[in-house]
Amino acid sequence: MTEQTSIPSGDNRELKESVSDRKISWLERVLGPENYRIIKGLFKTPASIVGFILILTFILVAVFAPLIAPPVGKDPYKIPRDGFGGEPKAPGSPWKRNVPEIPFWYKTLTGKDEWVHLLGTAQGQYDIFYGIIWGTRTAFKTGLFVVVVTVAIGVIIGSVAAYYGGWIDNFLMRVVDIFMTLPYIMMALILSAVLTPLWGRSLMPPLIAMITFGWMGYARIIRSDILSIKNRDFVMAAKVSGVKNSRTLFKHIMPNAIFPTLVLASLGIGDVVLSFAALSFLGIGTEVGYADWGQVLSFSRNWITSLDKYWYIVVYPGIVLTLFVMGWNLVGDAMRDVLDPRMRGKS
Amino acid sequence: MPHDLLNVQNLETRFKTPEGTVHAVNGVSFKLNEGETLGVVGESGCGKSVTMLSLLKLIPQPPGEIVAGKALFKGDDLIAMSPEEMRHVRGGQIAMVFQDPMTSLNPVMTIGKQMEEPLKLHLGFTPAQARTRSIELLEQVGIPRAGERLKDYPHQYSGGMRQRVMIAMALACAPQILIADEPTTALDVTIQAQIVDLVIRLREELGMAIVWITHDLGVVASIAQRVAVMYGGFIIEEAPVKELFRNPRHPYTIGLIGSLPQIEQEGRKRLFSIDGMPPMLYQKPRSCPFSPRCHWVKERCRVENPLLEDIGNEHRVACWVDTSTGSERA
Numbered sequence: 260m261t262e263q264t265s266i267p268s269g270d271n272r273e274l275k276e277s278v279s280d281r282k283i284s285w286l287e288r289v290l291g292p293e294n295y296r297i298i299k300g301l302f303k304t305p306a307s308i309v310g311f312i313l314i315l316t317f318i319l320v321a322v323f324a325p326l327i328a329p330p331v332g333k334d335p336y337k338i339p340r341d342g343f344g345g346e347p348k349a350p351g352s353p354w355k356r357n358v359p360e361i362p363f364w365y366k367t368l369t370g371k372d373e374w375v376h377l378l379g380t381a382q383g384q385y386d387i388f389y390g391i392i393w394g395t396r397t398a399f400k401t402g403l404f405v406v407v408v409t410v411a412i413g414v415i416i417g418s419v420a421a422y423y424g425g426w427i428d429n430f431l432m433r434v435v436d437i438f439m440t441l442p443y444i445m446m447a448l449i450l451s452a453v454l455t456p457l458w459g460r461s462l463m464p465p466l467i468a469m470i471t472f473g474w475m476g477y478a479r480i481i482r483s484d485i486l487s488i489k490n491r492d493f494v495m496a497a498k499v500s501g502v503k504n505s506r507t508l509f510k511h512i513m514p515n516a517i518f519p520t521l522v523l524a525s526l527g528i529g530d531v532v533l534s535f536a537a538l539s540f541l542g543i544g545t546e547v548g549y550a551d552w553g554q555v556l557s558f559s560r561n562w563i564t565s566l567d568k569y570w571y572i573v574v575y576p577g578i579v580l581t582l583f584v585m586g587w588n589l590v591g592d593a594m595r596d597v598l599d600p601r602m603r604g605k606s
Numbered sequence: 607m608p609h610d611l612l613n614v615q616n617l618e619t620r621f622k623t624p625e626g627t628v629h630a631v632n633g634v635s636f637k638l639n640e641g642e643t644l645g646v647v648g649e650s651g652c653g654k655s656v657t658m659l660s661l662l663k664l665i666p667q668p669p670g671e672i673v674a675g676k677a678l679f680k681g682d683d684l685i686a687m688s689p690e691e692m693r694h695v696r697g698g699q700i701a702m703v704f705q706d707p708m709t710s711l712n713p714v715m716t717i718g719k720q721m722e723e724p725l726k727l728h729l730g731f732t733p734a735q736a737r738t739r740s741i742e743l744l745e746q747v748g749i750p751r752a753g754e755r756l757k758d759y760p761h762q763y764s765g766g767m768r769q770r771v772m773i774a775m776a777l778a779c780a781p782q783i784l785i786a787d788e789p790t791t792a793l794d795v796t797i798q799a800q801i802v803d804l805v806i807r808l809r810e811e812l813g814m815a816i817v818w819i820t821h822d823l824g825v826v827a828s829i830a831q832r833v834a835v836m837y838g839g840f841i842i843e844e845a846p847v848k849e850l851f852r853n854p855r856h857p858y859t860i861g862l863i864g865s866l867p868q869i870e871q872e873g874r875k876r877l878f879s880i881d882g883m884p885p886m887l888y889q890k891p892r893s894c895p896f897s898p899r900c901h902w903v904k905e906r907c908r909v910e911n912p913l914l915e916d917i918g919n920e921h922r923v924a925c926w927v928d929t930s931t932g933s934e935r936a
Binding site: 491492493495496497498499500501502503510511514515 | 662664693694695696697698701702704706709710711712713714715723724727728772775776
């Protein structure tokens, strides 16, 4: 009986050769295989390349803002004004009062000796070009700040809920549900309208309002990912080998669960900037004349019936806003493809 | 005279589910001597894995609950231990290998990092020592170019290699007991044989005791010294491996062995199969749990649950019927 059912024994030393036997390029040798894989993955599809070029361009604009548009006066974020006239001026019209210093690139690129309003002016003679260049810095500040804080809040609440479970989970998730029933822009508008008289007009009221009503998505997604990872065999295997609970959570569960949240976060930057612009457009947040795309857009409010003539107030900041959001969306997609461990080895 | 390394007494584990309480393990007792290999066989859902997970207190609580019993490991009761004490036993003194090597390794950690973890944890190794030891261990389980392969991620290993890694990790801290929960079930037959050979070789080198859970009687025959057959949350028969195969006494064991295909068999005969399904265990069985499927069933089987009884030759069986004669036992 035993002879018939016993398994034929083979030589157990003969194993397949490693799958990683392949030619190694010089770049890979310099960067190491893991970094090389990420870099290569990020620059593989045309969409991701476009996304990175867009974001990179915005970063350069933000970093070199003082060179591109030399600041006028003490506060560089204050858009310089050419007088106080009500009617917007078209792109290319000459700059008369309050003329900024001419930057190095100006003459070679335009062939002119005098500043003109490159992209026109808005109501109150605010220069649109300055608003866009310095508004890039505002966009990065608001986007990154809100996303980092909301992700932190979401991850803490979501992982506590998933890890402890029971009534804690129930309670936290009901809080999430309640917050989710509130209309986002409406609530952010109300809260920042309440905060503005308390703190004065600045970036903070809309940022705090957006954080307060923007963390629930991250909490939900990290919770569900932790719940699904928590019961995997390798977590059990870690417990069997005597690993502490905290280490199990941070070393074994988190790295497997965090990627969907990070992808969502990179997509979220675009959304935040968009919502911030919406709040600005509605007149909430920074003082009038602060360099911010939403603010520039809001200057078009009174001219909205004659946009055939004053199109430049809407079109230029609109294009910039669209490209910024699109850039982050494309980068977010590319990051998902590369960083998600489940996508590894599939390329 | 080897003394008991592990002595499990009357272990009972239940799960509370929305449909009712599931009585998964109903008073299991067994002993494991130093250096001995015990095979635990039985069909799916008979309580094999739950018994072993209960010993290590790895049953999710709730819904699971260990309601009774002791598990004396070198005289200390595992069931009564605090989580902190338990953490030192797990991995350090009792290690476990799971069924599916494809999901038992963390996909985002390199093999090296995962192997070094228990070494640093239980033996206080420095990173350099842990690395050296990991390479030794990988070589010991037959992974070529171990030094390079430490940097690889699990998806770069084949199934058989991953199971080797799991075994290497389990053996990293030289445990006294290795619990192997169907370690060959997810592998194809040639790899199964390699893993069984590997464990036999490592047992000779390291001398640990093994509990090998499986539903493959062939594997049990080649590796175990003693076999316990489980059914419905009970051990229903226990004997040295040769005795069990030569002289199975419980109707369920007879059925199991009879359902194996035999190479020498002439003609085309249908394989024997045991009719029916294993019991659902929503109540603790008061009668013999196998009685609804049993050919020898007697009136007494339906009202009273038999206990394990010694019938000589270190052979214990829980059945009211003496299957060698077909008559009721006295």
